[in-house]
Amino acid sequence: MLQGGYMGKLLRINLTTRQHVIEDIVAKDFQYFLGGRGLGALWYWREIEPNVEPLASQNKIGFFTGPLTGAPLVSTTKFQVATKGPETGHYLCSNSSGYFGPRLRQAGFDALILEGVCEQWTAVVVENDTVRFIDDKSWQGLSTFEARKKLLNQLPDLKWATLCVGPAAENGVVFSSIFVDDGRAFGRGGSGAVLASKKVKALAVRGDNTLPIADAEKCKEIDKNARKDLKISREKHRLLGTAQLVEIINELGCMPTLNFQHSWKPPEEVQGVYAQTLRKEYFERNYACFRCSVACGQSAKVKLGEFAGAASRPEYESIGMLGPLCGLNRMDAVIAADEVCNKLGMDTITSGNLLAMVMELFEKGVISADENEGLEVNFGDGQAMLQMLQFIAERRGLGKIIANGAKGIIEARPEWKAFICHVKGLPFPAYDPRGFNGMGLAYATSARGACHNVGGYTVSGELLSDNYDRYALKGKGELVKSLQDNRAYVDSLGICTVVRGAYGFGTSPPPDTLLAVTGYDFAPHLMIIGERISNLERSILLREGIDRKDDDLPPRMKEPIPDGPASGHFISDEMLNEMLDEYYGLRGWDQNGKPLLKTLERLELKEFIS
Ligand code: SF4
CATH class of the missing domain: 1.10.599.10 (Aldehyde Ferredoxin Oxidoreductase Protein, subunit A, domain 3)
Structure with a gap:
């Protein structure tokens, strides 16, 4: 019945025994849960016991693709991670773009499960149905960028996709992320710390298989039409990225500012972090995920001043949380803080949120520099922010407490509860729901x-x-x-949410795309x-x-x-x-x-x- 869209296989790697097995995924699981997030949740239900601790060896981590991941259509880039997350202590699902999902399918798999723990730091390399390990003490301490470079240097010059974690994950920071390829991430919930708890610093994957497609000719037509649609409907997205929302959300009075003490500032106090500022003063080029014609990523670099040399691709959430929430109205400092988060491997949303909490505590005199190795962190102080991010990743000064996330902070300092905006341990993104x-x-x-995505983008x-x-x-x-x-x-399909409209994936989706890929309506x-x-x-x-x-x-x-x-x-x-x-x-x-x-x-x- 399913003629395409799935490889029908799951690769399970036991890191303790270094054995791997290839398992069949039954068609009924795809029919009822589609793939990606749905398949991840089903796997989690079956395999993760409720009392398992997130960073204990019994926890597992799984990566799941959807029927469209890697399909010959625009923006078929997405895949999901599922695990018990250390930030909330509960079920975590998170999605990312990048090449890893499509390459995993080329290796022959819809899903990859890691269980057990390695004896020493390693990189896991999956090539078709072979798995090998690159054990090396010197993985430890590398930034995400350095780990990716070191891994690719050791592999033949082929089309590899990578996942890496940074020093924050090694130190168990509960909001550490997994960095995907050279610019995307599983940002939220601490999946990086789970991977590091298994002593896996990086993964690489590639393969020579082809995803079966039910109707390749029809796919070509759908792809052409979707690209045509996106050229018009997402033109502004290409030009300004998601950063365009900074101005809009501030004007509507919903931009979290100064640790949610405000939700708005006059334009002259925010325009330093507007998308137009990013484009005019720092923009270098557009960045595209796998097969994406929108290319909404805004690669930016600071050329002058105290943050000269800093480079990142700041999007709305990172700008909002590291900018207005922390009292910063300068894009150069936001780019620098975004870059530091990426290198250390930390979620920018939680990082910005907890930095802002620290700033308010300093402002109100609740804490002093004595508790933080002499470092005072005030609203609007970009340099202090960078240093505080380093403290968190290294668990120094107040970083020892902050690294444990909202729940850990409240446990250690219940009196700080009023200063943290979170639900179930996950701090708020850049929208003030009031x-x-x-x-x-x-x-x-x-x-x-x-979460504004899983929760519903209202x-x-x-x-x-x-x-x-x-x-x-x-x-x-x-x-x-x-x-x-x-x-x-x-989230279960394998496409980016930004392009879903071009396929009609709303509440009454048309049949054509999934019919062409899978042969099933x-x-x-x-x-x-x-x-x-x-x-x-x-x-x-x-x-x-x-x-x-x-x-x-x-x-x-x-x-x-x-x-x-x-x-x-x-x-x-x-x-x-x-x-x-x-x-x-x-x-x-x-x-x-x-x-x-x-x-x-x-x-x-x-x-x-x-
Ligand atoms: S729209 Fe942006 S985030 Fe989505 S796939 Fe394209 S480049 Fe990536």
């Missing part, structure tokens, strides 16, 4: 903690259109549920598959002790925004509860957020999780 209530519900209910519906009153409560449950289910299936089932994934992830969280009490927002969200276009707005417990009740009801969950039996039966999920 300016649009649906985002508050999205953060509260997202399967991995506060920005378009609430802020950029007249479809919803952003301050209303009614209707937000329906909006968030629909966005979450849509995103769950898109997935389209009528895609939203149900998304809903099934959402319910499976919820079932995982419940098994790990997460329920309604954790679908909460932090204390600062209950304080009114002091100024700007969203001035006076807040989200009280009563408001959140009203949205949660509507959301749970629509989901077919009980009052505690547990799927009802009839919901599991309707989604044909019961047989998978019983």
Whole structure:
């Protein structure tokens, strides 16, 4: 029935025994969970016990592609990681672009599982169905960039894709990322620390297989049309990247500023980090992921001044969290901080968030430089930021506490709780939900903690259109549920969310793309598959002790925004509860957020999780 779109195989590597096995993936798993995030959640349910500690040897880490990953279509770049994440202590899913997913398919696999622990630091090299290890003490301490370079230098000159972790992961920083190729990352949740806990510094993959495609001619036509569409619909994305949102979100009064003490600043105090500034003063070239014609990456370099030489590809979240949230209105310092996060291998969202917390604690005199090896870190101080990032990665000074993330910080210093904006241990991204209530519900209910993607990107519906009153409560449950289910299936396909519109992957997707690739008409089932994934992830969280009490927002969200276009707005417990009740009801969950039996039966999920 499935004529293409899958290799049908999973590669499982045991790092302790150095053995590997190739396993079949049954067609039913693809039919019901599609691939990518769906397949990752199913694997997690089957193999990760609820009491496993994230950095213990019993934890496993899996990489999952979707039916479109590596297919001959525009932007078929995405793949997922699933593991028990150290930042929240629970289920983690995260996606990345890059070449690794497509190359994994060329090696012959839809998924790669790593289990056990190596005796010494190693790099794992997968070439078709062979696996080898490059053990070397000197992997330790290398930055992500250095590790990639060292690995590629040891491999024949072929088309390799890589994953690397930096020093932060080696030191167990719970928000350390996995760096993909030369510019993308599994940013959130600490998957880097899990990989490092297995003493894996890097992976490389390549292969000579071809992904089976049901109708190659039809694919060519779809690809041509999608590229034509993207040329017009995503022209601004190519020109300014996601950084274009800085101006828009600030003007709407939803830009987290000075550690969420504000959500807006007058334009003259923010325009130093606008996309136009990036383009005019620092832009070097566009960067494209695998097969992507949009090329939204804005490669930038600082040429003059105290941060001269710094280079990165800052996107909206990194600019928002390392810029206005930390009181910085200068793009050169943001580029430098972004680069340091990339080299050390740390999530820019959590890094910016916790740096801003430290800055507010200094501002209010709650902490002093004595506790931080003499380093004072104030809002707007770019140099101090860079040094503090280094402290975190090395667990020095206050970095010893910050490296443990929001949950670890609150455990060590409960009195700092009021200064951290997080849900389930995952700090907020660069949208202040007090300016649009649906985002508050999205953060509260997202399967991995506060997330604007997995939780549901309500920005378009609430802020950029007249479809919803952003301050209303009614209707937000329906909006968030629909966005979450849509995103769950898109994350399982293997394409970038930025291009999904060109394929029509909304709530009523057309059949052509998946029919051409797989030969199976997935389209009528895609939203149900998304809903099934959402319910499976919820079932995982419940098994790990997460329920309604954790679908909460932090204390600062209950304080009114002091100024700007969203001035006076807040989200009280009563408001959140009203949205949660509507959301749970629509989901077919009980009052505690547990799927009802009839919901599991309707989604044909019961047989998978019983
Ligand atoms: S739109 Fe941007 S992020 Fe998405 S695949 Fe293309 S270059 Fe990568």
